Amino acid sequence: MTPIPIHDLDDPRLAVYRSLKATNATRSLDCFVVEGEKLVERLLASRFPTESVLLTDRHVDRLRATVPDGVPTYVVPFERVHDLVGFPFHRGALACGRRLPWPDWRALWGDATGPLRFVACPRVSNPENLGSIARLADAFAFDAILAGPSCPDPLSRRVLRVSMGSALRVPILTVDDPLALAADMTRELGVAFLAAVAGEATPFESVAIRDRLGIVLGDEDRGVDPAWVAACAESVTIPMPGRASSLNVSTAAAILLHHFRRRH
Structure with a gap:
């Protein structure tokens, strides 16, 4: 590494890092930004090319x-990085990666002979x-996430930060019609999709374990769409003897992904 000192924050080489909070919508760009030392390291180790790295003078060594x-x-x-990115920033390292499309799902799993596990969002x-x-999904070795077009950009700073770089490793396949994709995967790969719902349904611990399964998670307000419920092999629920009527979607995901990974 040969550090390149820059003192003029208007330098065009820094454009991708400028005012990040105000320009969080990165879906339309051919690049994305990660924050912090760990994510910089994980970007460098990923399949995504690293276009540049930005460090403060305190983090070079x-x-x-x-x-x-x-x-x-x-x-x-260090004293000026906050002015550049547009918010208080103390992690000392950022990097810009170049987007690459994930391969088509048939190229990834069309010839697979073993178990397959998916999450549909x-x-x-x-x-x-x-x-x-x-x-x-990364922790419990699920193969991919199927996402709809209204889902957040999988390579946005917040998704990458909360995932701790797992979104660089786990394929997140964003498609216009994830329900049609799920139907194709059921027909061609034998994947049985389970709708995770609140209320009346089969307790998840009583569900027969399949070699190839997908867990369908609902949105934060409305749950799983009825069209998905109708298309799934079964609806499952997490029994809750207390007074809360539902769980946060990521909490429910933790319970279900751990269970179906452990039981397989």
Whole structure:
């Protein structure tokens, strides 16, 4: 790594890092930004090319051995990085990655012979929930997340931060019609989708375990859409003897993903 000191915050090489809070919508860009040392390291280790790294002068020595030669590494004074990114920032390291599409699902699993596990998030709207679900899918070895078009950008800063970089490893396949994709996967891969609902349904611990399954999670306000419930092989619920009527979607995901991974 050869550090490149920059003192002028208007330098065009810093454009992608400027006013991040005000320009959080990155879905339309061909690049994305990660924050913090751990995520910089995980971006460098991922399939996504690293376009550049931005460090404060206090963090250069800590990451000198991590950033490979050939990756432009810009250094700004610690006292000025907050002015650049647009909010108080103390993690000392950012990096810009270049987007790459995930391969088609048939290329990924069309020839698979073993178990397959998926999570479907047709309408999860909170980036922190999607980030938590990505981290859970990574932790419990689920193969991918199927996301609808209204879901947050999987490579947004908040999703990446909450997932601790798991969104760089777990395929998050964002498609216009995830229900049609689920139907294709059921027909061609034998995946049985289970709708996770609140209320009357089969307790999740009583559900027969399949080699190939998908867990469908509802959005934060309305739950699983009736069209998904009708298309799923079964509806499952997490019994709750207390007074709360439902769980946060990422909490429900933690219970279900752990259970179906452990029981497989």
